[in-house]
Amino acid sequence: MGNNGGKHHDQNGAPSPYAVATNRLHVDRDKLPAAIALFKQARDEMDELLSESGRNIQMRPMAADRVSTRVAEVLNHKGMGGTNSALGTMQQFHTQLKNIVTKLEATLAHYHRLEANNRDGIRSGTNV
Numbered sequence: 208m209g210n211n212g213g214k215h216h217d218q219n220g221a222p223s224p225y226a227v228a229t230n231r232l233h234v235d236r237d238k239l240p241a242a243i244a245l246f247k248q249a250r251d252e253m254d255e256l257l258s259e260s261g262r263n264i265q266m267r268p269m270a271a272d273r274v275s276t277r278v279a280e281v282l283n284h285k286g287m288g289g290t291n292s293a294l295g296t297m298q299q300f301h302t303q304l305k306n307i308v309t310k311l312e313a314t315l316a317h318y319h320r321l322e323a324n325n326r327d328g329i330r331s332g333t334n335v
């Protein structure tokens with residue numbers, strides 16, 4: 208598994224017949240289960256981090272004065288407000304991880320269907 212600029216080659220440099228590329232991610236067919244497990248683990252860790260962050264990232268004013276209240280508002284906006292906030296960025300990354308897992312699982316399922324169709328075709332004597 209690695210980033211090779213979208214080229215699909217095996218370890219010897221030959222074109223790989225069992226490679227998956229999503230944008231710039233390249234995963235060999237036999238490495239798909241490990242890649243899925245790795246991205247699922249990262250996604251699950253982001254689930255926990257997001258859950259914690261939603262509870263703990265909010266800043267409270269340090270005092271009852273107007274400046275402290277305004278500083279807390281600004282920091283809360285930077286931390287939690289919108290897609291450019293820390294929380295928004297974490298949510299976007301979490302979404303990307305979920306999408307990668309979905310695509311890799313769909314690719315693996317596609318390979319399993321192809322392999323099953325090939326086996327069935329060989330057993331029935333038809334060319335696939």
